[in-house]
Amino acid sequence: MDDQTVFKMDEPVGETRLDTAAQGLIGKPLDRFEGPLKVSGRAPYAYENLAGDPDVAFGYLVLSGTGAGTIRSVDTSAAEKAPGVLAVIHDDNGPRASADPNDQRPAAIKGEVVHFGQPICVVVAETYEQARDAARLVKVDVETKEGQYDLLANRDRAHKAQNGAMQAEVTKGDFDTAYANAEVTLDVTYTTPSQSHSAMEPHAATAKWDGDELTIFGCYQLVSTNVGQLAKTLGIPKSKVRMLNPYIGGGFGGKLGIGPESVFAAIAARQLGRPVKIALTRQQVYQATSRRSDTIQRLRLGTTRDGRITALAHDTITSNSPGDEFFEPTGISTVFLYAGENRQITHKLAELNLLLSSSMRAPGEAVGMLALENAMDEMAEKLGLDPIEFRRRNEPEVDPQDGKPFSSRSLVQCMEEGAKRFDWANRPKAPASRREGEWLIGMGMAAASRKNLLQQSSAAISLSSDGRCVVSTDMTDIGTGTYTILQQIAAEILGLPREQVIVKLGDSDLPQAPGSGGSWGANSAGSSVFVAAEGVVAKIAEKLGVKPDEVTMKDGTAIAHNKQTPLAEILKGETITVTGTFKPGRTFKDTHQASYGAHFCEVAVNAVTGETRVRRLLTVAAAGRILNEKTATSQCYGGQIFGIGSALTEELVVDTRTGLLVNHDLAEYHVPVNADVPQLEVVLLPERDRIASPLAGKGIGELAICGVGAAVTNAVYNACGVRVRDYPMTLDKIL
Numbered sequence: 001m002d003d004q005t006v007f008k009m010d011e012p013v014g015e016t017r018l019d020t021a022a023q024g025l026i027g028k029p030l031d032r033f034e035g036p037l038k039v040s041g042r043a044p045y046a047y048e049n050l051a052g053d054p055d056v057a058f059g060y061l062v063l064s065g066t067g068a069g070t071i072r073s074v075d076t077s078a079a080e081k082a083p084g085v086l087a088v089i090h091d092d093n094g095p096r097a098s099a100d101p102n103d104q105r106p107a108a109i110k111g112e113v114v115h116f117g118q119p120i121c122v123v124v125a126e127t128y129e130q131a132r133d134a135a136r137l138v139k140v141d142v143e144t145k146e147g148q149y150d151l152l153a154n155r156d157r158a159h160k161a162q163n164g165a166m167q168a169e170v171t172k173g174d175f176d177t178a179y180a181n182a183e184v185t186l187d188v189t190y191t192t193p194s195q196s197h198s199a200m201e202p203h204a205a206t207a208k209w210d211g212d213e214l215t216i217f218g219c220y221q222l223v224s225t226n227v228g229q230l231a232k233t234l235g236i237p238k239s240k241v242r243m244l245n246p247y248i249g250g251g252f253g254g255k256l257g258i259g260p261e262s263v264f265a266a267i268a269a270r271q272l273g274r275p276v277k278i279a280l281t282r283q284q285v286y287q288a289t290s291r292r293s294d295t296i297q298r299l300r301l302g303t304t305r306d307g308r309i310t311a312l313a314h315d316t317i318t319s320n321s322p323g324d325e326f327f328e329p330t331g332i333s334t335v336f337l338y339a340g341e342n343r344q345i346t347h348k349l350a351e352l353n354l355l356l357s358s359s360m361r362a363p364g365e366a367v368g369m370l371a372l373e374n375a376m377d378e379m380a381e382k383l384g385l386d387p388i389e390f391r392r393r394n395e396p397e398v399d400p401q402d403g404k405p406f407s408s409r410s411l412v413q414c415m416e417e418g419a420k421r422f423d424w425a426n427r428p429k430a431p432a433s434r435r436e437g438e439w440l441i442g443m444g445m446a447a448a449s450r451k452n453l454l455q456q457s458s459a460a461i462s463l464s465s466d467g468r469c470v471v472s473t474d475m476t477d478i479g480t481g482t483y484t485i486l487q488q489i490a491a492e493i494l495g496l497p498r499e500q501v502i503v504k505l506g507d508s509d510l511p512q513a514p515g516s517g518g519s520w521g522a523n524s525a526g527s528s529v530f531v532a533a534e535g536v537v538a539k540i541a542e543k544l545g546v547k548p549d550e551v552t553m554k555d556g557t558a559i560a561h562n563k564q565t566p567l568a569e570i571l572k573g574e575t576i577t578v579t580g581t582f583k584p585g586r587t588f589k590d591t592h593q594a595s596y597g598a599h600f601c602e603v604a605v606n607a608v609t610g611e612t613r614v615r616r617l618l619t620v621a622a623a624g625r626i627l628n629e630k631t632a633t634s635q636c637y638g639g640q641i642f643g644i645g646s647a648l649t650e651e652l653v654v655d656t657r658t659g660l661l662v663n664h665d666l667a668e669y670h671v672p673v674n675a676d677v678p679q680l681e682v683v684l685l686p687e688r689d690r691i692a693s694p695l696a697g698k699g700i701g702e703l704a705i706c707g708v709g710a711a712v713t714n715a716v717y718n719a720c721g722v723r724v725r726d727y728p729m730t731l732d733k734i735l
C-alpha cells in the first residue's frame with residue numbers, strides 16, 4: 001500500500017526525532033560507502049554500462065577547429081570508408097546541447113560555428129579506436145568570421161544581463177551621492193579568468209533504445225531536469241526517457257546540464273538501431289562542455305572615517321557565447337554580506353565566441369567574493385582597521401537589501417573562533433614585515449557566505465516486516481555523500497541499524513529530487529527523506545493505535561505506552577511504503593537564509609622567485625546542523641583547495657587570435673596538487689537553524705570555496721606588499 005505525505009514548511013520546526021533518537025547517527029563522521037566502490041572500479045560509471053555487449057557501437061565527436069564562422073560543408077566521405085565505421089552523423093541544424101539547466105532551448109544555430117571546440121558531428125564505429133581514427137578524416141569547411149575572444153576588449157560592448165540566478169541589477173538608496181559624500185573611498189577593479197570544472201570523470205553517455213523508449217546512462221547532476229532537456233532536444237516526450245546516473249565522478253556544475261555526449265549518443269543509437277557510447281576526451285571536456293565565465297569586477301566602497309559602509313557598488317561584466325544569457329552572478333553575496341544604506345550591484349554580459357559559460361562551484365560567490373573580500377581588505381587597510389573589526393562594524397542586523405531577518409547568521413562567531421585558533425592577533429601588522437631567509441611571511445583572512453537554496457524534493461521509503469528499509473529518490477551522489485547521509489537520516493528516524501537501510505539514487509523512475517546543485521542537495525533531499533520516514537512512523541503509530549508523537553523507534557521495534565513491539569509483529573508480513581514530499585514554504589520566503597564562514601591563511605612568498613606557498617589554511621564554517629561531519633568537512637577541504645587554485649594558478653588561457661583554449665587538459669590547466677596544499681583545517685561551528693529545514697541544516701557544499709581565494713591573496717599582500725588584482729596571482733604578477 002502506497003501513501004503520499006507532503007510537508008510544506010511554513011513554520012519553524014522544533015525538536016524532532018533527529019534530536020532525540022537513541023542512535024545519535026546525525027552528524028557522525030561516517031564514511032561514504034560508495035567511496036571504496038568508486039576508487040576500486042566497482043561503481044559503474046556512465047561509460048561502463050553495457051560493458052561487453054557486442055551490439056554496442058562507439059561514437060567520437062568531431063569538434064570545430066575554428067572559433068567563428070559559417071559551415072560551408074562537412075565532407076564525411078573519407079571517414080565513412082574508414083575501417084569499422086558505421087556512420088558519420090551530422091546535421092547543420094544539429095543540437096548544440098546546452099549545459100545550462102536553466103536554458104531549455106535546443107540552441108541550434110543553423111550552420112554556425114560560435115566557438116572553437118563546438119561539436120560538429122559524430123563518427124560511430126565498431127570500436128572506440130576506429131571512431132577516433134576516422135574522426136580525423138572528417139573535413140569541415142568553414143567560412144571563418146572574425147570572432148570575439150577577449151573580455152577586456154569587449155567590455156564596452158556588454159549589455160545589461162537578463163535576470164537569472166539573481167536579478168541582474170540590485171540597487172537601494174542613492175549610491176552616487178553617498179559615494180561622493182563618503183569620508184573614505186576605494187575604487188578598485190579586479191579580473192578573474194575563465195575556469196574549467198575539471199571533474200575527475202570526463203563526460204560520457206551510453207544510449208540504448210527499445211522502440212521509442214530511450215535509456216540513457218549519463219553522468220548528470222539533476223536527473224529530472226536533465227531528462228527534460230534531453231527529451232526536448234530529441235523532440236520526444238519526457239516519459240520516453242529513462243536516465244540512470246547512480247554513480248558520478250564529480251560535477252562541480254559541469255554536469256548540471258546535459259552535454260553533447262548524451263545528445264549525440266541518443267541520436268546515433270536511434271539511427272543505427274544499436275546502443276551507442278560516447279566518451280569525451282579530457283581535452284574535449286574542456287572545449288565542448290562549459291566553463292565558468294571570466295569577469296571584470298569594479299568595487300567601490302564609501303565609508304565613514306570609523307569604517308561604517310555608507311556606499312557599496314559591485315559592477316560586473318561577464319561573458320557568454322552568442323545567444324546564451326546565463327551570467328556569472330558575482331554579486332550574490334554582496335547583496336547581503338555587509339551593511340550600507342546605498343547600494344548598487346549590477347551585472348553586464350558580453351558576447352564572446354567561447355564555449356558556454358555556466359554554473360561552476362558556487363556560481364557567483366566563488367569569484368565575486370574574490371573581489372569583494374579583497375576590496376574589504378584594501379579598505380580595512382585604508383581605514384587602519386583590523387580586517388575582522390572592519391567586517392564586524394558592518395555586520396547588518398537584517399538583510400540590508402530587503403530588511404528580512406536572517407534565519408541564522410554566525411559570521412562574527414566564525415571570524416572570532418578562527419582568529420583565536422589561527423593566532424590572528426600575532427599576524428604581521430604591516431606588509432612585508434616578517435621574513436624567514438628569502439621567504440616573506442604573511443597572513444590574510446576573508447569572510448565566506450553562500451546563499452541557502454532550498455528546493456522541493458520527494459523520496460519514497462519502504463519498510464518491510466523483516467526491518468529492511470529502502471530509500472529511493474532520483475537524487476544523485478556526485479561524490480558528496482548523498483547515499484550515506486540519506487541512509488543516516490532514515491536509519492535514525494526509523495530506529496534501524498544503518499546496514500538495513502538501502503539507498504537507491506540516480507534513476508529517473510524514482511521520486512523526483514532537485515538533484516545535486518547549489519549546495520541544496522543534502523538539505524532538500526534529506527528533508528524529503530525526513531518527511532517520508534515520519535510518514536512511515538505515522539503508519540506504524542496508526543497500527544498501534546497511538547499518536548506518532550507517542551512512538552519511539554528503536555532497535556527494529558516501536559515503543560509506545562511502555563510497550564515495545566518488534567516491527568515484524570506490527571507489520572505481519574506487510575511492507576509499508578510512503579512517498580514524502582518536502583516543500584519550502586513561508587519560513588523560506590520570509591527570511592534570508594545563508595551559510596557563513598571565515599577563512600584564515602598563512603603564506604610564504606619567495607622574495608627572489610615570487611613563488612607563493614600556502615602554509616596554513618583554516619576555515620571555520622557555520623551551516624546549521626551538520627548531517628555528517630566527515631562529508632561536510634570534505635566538502636570544505638574541496639572548497640579550500642579550489643580557492644588556492646583560484647588565487648594562484650587556475651586560469652583557462654584563450655588564444656585571442658583563434659578562440660582556442662590553449663591549456664585544455666590537466667597538465668596545463670593548473671589545479672592545485674598535493675604539493676600545493678598544506679595540512680588543511682576545517683572547524684564546523686555548532687548551529688541549529690530551525691527555520692531553514694526540518695533537519696535544522698543549511699547548505700555547506702559550496703560554502704568554503706566562497707572567499708577562500710581572497711584569504712590567500714590577502715595573505716600574499718600582507719607577506720610582500722604586492723596587491724595583485726588580476727587573478728590568478730601568478731609569479732610574474734608578484735615580482
Ligand code: MOS
Binds near residue numbers: 221252517519
Ligand atoms: Mo553547483 S555549480 O550548483 O554544481
